[in-house]
Amino acid sequence: MSDRVGSELAGQVAIVTGASSGIGEATAEALASRGASVVLAARRKKELEALAGQIESAGGEALSVPTDLTAKDDIDNLVETTTDEYGRIDILVNNAGVMLLEPVERADRENFRQMIEVNLLGLMNLTHATLPVMQEQDAGHIVNVSSTAGRDAIANNGGYAATKFGVNAFSESLRQEVTTEGIRTTIIEPGAVETELQEHIPDDEIKEQIEEGFLESITPLQSEDIADAIAYAVTRPQHVSVNEMLIRPTDQQL
Numbered sequence: 001m002s003d004r005v006g007s008e009l010a011g012q013v014a015i016v017t018g019a020s021s022g023i024g025e026a027t028a029e030a031l032a033s034r035g036a037s038v039v040l041a042a043r044r045k046k047e048l049e050a051l052a053g054q055i056e057s058a059g060g061e062a063l064s065v066p067t068d069l070t071a072k073d074d075i076d077n078l079v080e081t082t083t084d085e086y087g088r089i090d091i092l093v094n095n096a097g098v099m100l101l102e103p104v105e106r107a108d109r110e111n112f113r114q115m116i117e118v119n120l121l122g123l124m125n126l127t128h129a130t131l132p133v134m135q136e137q138d139a140g141h142i143v144n145v146s147s148t149a150g151r152d153a154i155a156n157n158g159g160y161a162a163t164k165f166g167v168n169a170f171s172e173s174l175r176q177e178v179t180t181e182g183i184r185t186t187i188i189e190p191g192a193v194e195t196e197l198q199e200h201i202p203d204d205e206i207k208e209q210i211e212e213g214f215l216e217s218i219t220p221l222q223s224e225d226i227a228d229a230i231a232y233a234v235t236r237p238q239h240v241s242v243n244e245m246l247i248r249p250t251d252q253q254l
Contacts, residue, residue, distance in 0.1 A: 005059040008235045010035035013086040015078065017069060017126065018096030020047035022195035023145060026227035027093055032060030034231060039082045041067040042096065069096055069122030079129045089133045091234050094123040095145040097163075099197040101206045103156050111202060112159045119163035124170055131178070139182045141234050144171045145226070148191045148248065156206050175243060184241040186233045191248030192220040218251045 014031045018024035020042035028038045032055045040048045045066040052062040065081050067074045082089055097119045100111040127142055134140025149157055150164030168187055175185040192215060201207040226247065233242040 005032070006034045008034040009091075012036045012090035013039065013082065013088050014091035014093065014234075015039045015041060015082055015089060015126075015130070016093045016095060017041045017067070017122075018145075019051060020044040022197070023190070023193065023223045023226045024093070024095040025051055026223035027095060027230050028062070029055060029060075030224070030227040030231040031091065031093075031234070032062060033058070034235065036091065037061040037063070037086055039063045039065055039078070039085075041065050041069075041078050043068050069126060070117045072125065075122075075126050075129050078126070079133065083133060088137060089130055089140065090137075091141045091143065092127065092130050092134075093143045093145070093230060094126060094167075095143075096122060097145065097197070098200060099157075099160050101157050101160060101201045101210075102203045103206075104158050106203065107159060108202065115159050115163050119160070120166045120170070123167060127170075127174065131183075134183050135178075135181055137182075139238070141184045141186070142171075142174065143186045143188060143230055143233060145188045145190070145230075146171070148189055148246065148254075150187075150189060151246070152254065154254070156203070172243075175241075179241070182238070184238075186230075186242050187244045188226060188230060188233075189244070189246045190221060190226050191246075191252045192218060193223060193226060194220045195223055218249050220252075221247065221249050 014036045016024050016028045019028045019040040028040055032038045048064040052064045055062040065078050067078045144167050146167040147164045149161040150168040153161040171185055171187045198211055229245050
């Protein structure tokens with residue numbers, strides 16, 4: 001993060017989920033560097049506090065709120081803490097997610113449940129909790145991080161793809177509901193990004209295929225590439241709504 005804080009988002013407040021690493025961390029830094037006060041949400045308290053310190057040392061404003069998006073009380077606390085501290089919520093970046101790739105026949109049902117609760121239900125519930133604040137303001141921007149898997153399902157990612165197809169459907173329905181209220185929505189669909197997601201794949205064969213095969217055969221995106229796209233979307237003039245951004249590495253075919 002640059003030591004020079006910009007003013008494009010000065011006075012705005014952004015919640016970023018999954019902020020303890022990867023795309024969430026990079027997005028929080030990108031928004032803070034443009035002047036937003038960022039509220040950092042994730043389960044890992046130590047990592048959040050470290051990121052908040054980095055942002056503040058660079059001249060930005062950050063608030064760490066440890067949050068488990070599968071817990072209703074945590075979601076409500078995140079929204080209440082944000083409004084108590086800042087009085088508003090201008091940007092919500094629903095980024096938190098897990099990618100537990102397995103073929104259906106060998107899949108652990110608990111992994112299905114976890115992906116649905118984090119990737120989809122957590123996003124839906126936090127959006128539901130945040131929306132009244134934005135409606136009261138007559139303005140706001142909801143950014144939902146999906147995936148190319150939300151467009152094209154392939155073998156061994158059925159559970160993950162199901163959640164991302166759900167994110168896309170929910171986001172488009174929401175857009176139609178709130179677009180006349182001054183609230184913008186953006187779906188971000190990254191292709192291959194070098195993050196922690198791959199490390200948590202439970203199937204060793206699939207994990208090896210991705211880490212030592214696919215990712216080594218291309219130049220994957222970095223978290224900062226997606227953060228830049230999110231920053232672009234939320235800094236457009238109010239009358240401009242970037243509804244969907246599909247971002248792949250140049251040499252990724254599918």
